[in-house]
Amino acid sequence: IxxxxxxxxxxxxxxxxxxxxxxxxxxxxxxxxxxxxxxxxxxxxxxxxxxxxxxxxxxxxxxxxxxxxxxxxxxxxxxxxxxxxxxxxxxxxxxxxxxxxxxxxxxxxxxxxxxxxxxNTCLKREKSNPLLLAKKMYDTTDGYGFLYDELKLLNVAAAHQYLTDKRRFDSPGAGVIIAFFDTGFRLNHAAFRHIEKNYQILATYDFIDNDTSVADPDSVINNPDHPYYLNDMHGTQCLGIVAGYDPPRYKGVAWGAKFVLARTENTWYNTEIHSEEDDWAAALIWAEELGVDIVSSSLGYRDGFQDSVTIQNSDGTLRTIVDYSYEDMNGSTTIVSRAAAAASQRGMIIVNSMGNEGANKIGSLVAPADVDAVVSVGALNASGSVIASFSSTGPTADGRIKPDIVAQGEFVSVPSVYNSDTSYTSVSGTSFSTPTIAGVWALILQSSGYRNAAVKNALFASCKLLPSQVMRDNTYGYGVPDVLQACMTFDSIDDSTIVVKKPGAIPECFVYPNVIKPGITRNVTLAIKNLPDSSKVKFTVLSSDGLVIWRKNISSTTDTLFRTSWDCTNSKGKKVVPGIYYAIFEYRTTLVRQKILIAG
Known part of the structure; x- marks a missing residue:
């Protein structure tokens, strides 16, 4: 016995x-x-x-x-x-x-x-602006004030006019519920009087302290030694981009929406944000059951963990690591990624920042931006013309293109939290391009008759490529959206008759895998799809010093797909040495380059 x-x-x-x-x-x-x-x-x-x-x-x-x-x-x-x-x-x-x-x-x-x-406890690095620019002048055009330039890039003001004048909605975003997961929220600024007066805050909860207060006590504002010092600054700034309404000084993207506010992160020493994964996952379940349509989150899990982290491998075994590796950015390894995927199955849209790990590195994205269903947002510079130097890049570890979309993330105008209640300042980071896209999603959702599934096609089809962009890629995604065009995609707001106009196909290049480790079969798939016609495509592989290693011309295998594979040998059939190589896609006068790393 x-x-x-x-x-x-x-x-x-x-x-x-x-x-x-x-x-x-x-x-x-x-x-x-x-x-x-x-x-x-x-x-x-x-x-x-x-x-x-x-x-x-x-x-x-x-x-x-x-x-x-x-x-x-x-x-x-x-x-x-x-x-x-x-x-x-x-x-x-x-x-x-x-x-x-x-x-x-x-x-x-x-x-x-x-x-x-x-x-797991993550330490996230925020992009800091040592010289925040408090704007003293603002463009009074249509009352958008300080945020005018940022929203003009996406054609937001025209979308607002279309929704209120032609579609007869009360206000931009009305009928949509947006949740913000962040460090805290202080609503004593003039930009938030509108949502407070109209009872647009549906629920609040602090998942760190387990209470309903998401604002910090006034007593900590001037006390840098207090653990809550500056806690509610970041969340307030992000909320203002969407919910702010203070004409003629400021108008946000979707001030007519209703909001759910969750404190899931803890600021420490200004630019470091501590996030515990269970707080974020619990907030997601809470928001889903409340009926939230969209979550705006700047969470980023990749490195900077305070303690060792344990994750489950695909075969069920456990692995203890200090930081997540690139291979873990596959949309299914981290708990936050699995939680985001589960919420997406229930019809929620998670809009998450790509991270601030740098645009000069391949695959610098963070979780849960690695989830296929998550709308992952990169950041453009102040002029809206090129990627910001800090904005993370794709692809995911399993070869999917990320980010999905970009918006201005450098010197974005936001309410100044602790100064005058009518002053504004500017901040930078993918944290601030993310709420812009969350608000944009709300506008298109409103136009679509509140059908999240229909919004993605309309949003991505409206995107314009950046000057340095040939097609969808791992720096800009689909590009910059035209919100008016996306909103006008829908012919009817009647649920039974709603029609989505067929989006135009966007050319895409694929290299998979783009990282070959020792022991892995050396075979790389090269593909390009959605070309405007069936012309031939030339595939070339170059060494890091520009020598041609391999070349192949092919016609399409379907009406829109060109695909071949490279076995990592040169023209003489010999295996190439480990190193960096470049896959070149060439058709007509267009040329696209993507990196391949052979590690062994």
């Missing part, structure tokens, strides 16, 4: 990550994830708003076991060890707890516990 019991205990033992095992040998207070084996005997139901149910229905989502709450019996059992519940994450049947490390072993032996790992 003793042997049998011992055998059962091994079978039922949970998988514990290396980082959690180390903590289990200490009395340190830590934060852990616990995944459960099942949802047996869960009878609780969660009230989902009618708007959330409508959005799910339009997206074709059918509720399933992932929508059932985590077992309260299991949570109570873990809390009896002294653990304190932080958040539940029902989409993955998990919960986060604060606990003494020495209790981890006890929890791992509970029969209903499947897996234990540490909660």
């Amino acid at each position: 003793v042997c049998l019991l011992f055998f059962v205990s091994i079978v039922n033992a949970a998988t514990v990550s290396s980082a959690a095992k180390k903590l289990s040998q200490t009395d340190a207070v830590c934060k852990i994830w616990v995944w459960f084996t099942d949802k047996k005997n869960v009878h609780e139901t969660v009230t989902v708003s009618p708007k959330a149910l409508e959005r799910r229905k339009k997206s074709g989502y059918v509720s399933n076991e992932t929508d059932i709450p985590v077992s309260q019996v299991y949570i109570d059992s873990i809390e009896q060890t002294g653990a304190v519940l932080k958040h539940t994450f029902k989409w993955e049947n998990a919960a986060s707890f604060t606990i003494q490390g020495a209790k981890i072993d006890e929890i791992s032996r509970m029969t209903f516990v499947k897996e234990i790992s540490t909660v």
Whole structure:
């Protein structure tokens, strides 16, 4: 009997990550994830708003076991060890707890516990402006004031006029709910009087302190040593780009929308933002059930973690790392990416910044911008003509093009949070191009009859390529949207008769894989699709010093697709040495170049 019991205990033992095992040998207070084996005997139901149910229905989502709450019996059992519940994450049947490390072993032996790992804490670098430019003059054109130039780039003012004058909507974004996930929100600026007066803030919640206040006490404003110092600045600035309404000084992108505000990140020393993944995931479930249509988030997971991080590999094994590698930017490795994908299945649109890791590096994007369904936003410079030097690039690790779209992210005009309630300043970062696109999505959603699925085609088809851009690429994505054109795509706002005009195809180039590691089969697929005609395409591979290594001319294999493969050999059939190579796509007078890295 003793042997049998011992055998059962091994079978039922949970998988514990290396980082959690180390903590289990200490009395340190830590934060852990616990995944459960099942949802047996869960009878609780969660009230989902009618708007959330409508959005799910339009997206074709059918509720399933992932929508059932985590077992309260299991949570109570873990809390009896002294653990304190932080958040539940029902989409993955998990919960986060604060606990003494020495209790981890006890929890791992509970029969209903499947897996234990540490909660990831990310340190995100914000693009700082040491010389913020407080604007004293503003263009009074149509009352957009300081934000006029940024919105003119996207034709937002014309879209506003179309929606209110021709389509007879009360205000831009009316009927749409936008959630902001950020560091906090201070609404005492003149730009926010409109949304407060009209009760456009539907809900607020602080997922760090677990209360409903998302603004910091006035007492901390002048106290740099306080842990909440400048906490609500970043979120307020992002919110202002969409919700601000203070003519003639300022008008945002979608001031007629309703808003849900969640504090999910913690500012520290001005330019460093700490994000714990369980706070963000919990906020996403909360927002989804409230009926939120769009989430604007500047979260970025890639490196800068305070502690070791444990992730699950595709084969189910666990791996402990300090920072995420490029290979992890595949849309399914990080918890925030998996949460974003689950929310997208339920019809939500996640608009997320690409990150500020630099435009001079290939694949510098962050999670959850690596998720296919997430609208990933890059940043243009102050003139709106080229990519900003800090804006992260694609592709994802599995070869998908990112970003999806770009908007101005350098010297963007925002409310000045702690100065006069009528003053404005300018800031830079992909954090500030992101809310612009979230607001743009709201305008097109309004025009479409509130159908998220129809918006993406209209938005991307309206995009104009940048001067240095030949086609959709890993720097600019589809380019800069024309919001008026996208809004006018829809012939009717009647749900039963709505018609989406067929978007024009945009040429795209693909190189996959673009990174070949040692031990991986050397074979690269080269493809180009959506060309305007069926002319021949020349594929060439050059060495880093410009020598021709391989060349092939082909005709299309379908009406729109040209595809071939390169086995990483030269014209004589010999394997090329490791290094950087360039794939050149050439058709008519157009030439596109993409990098290939052969590491072994």
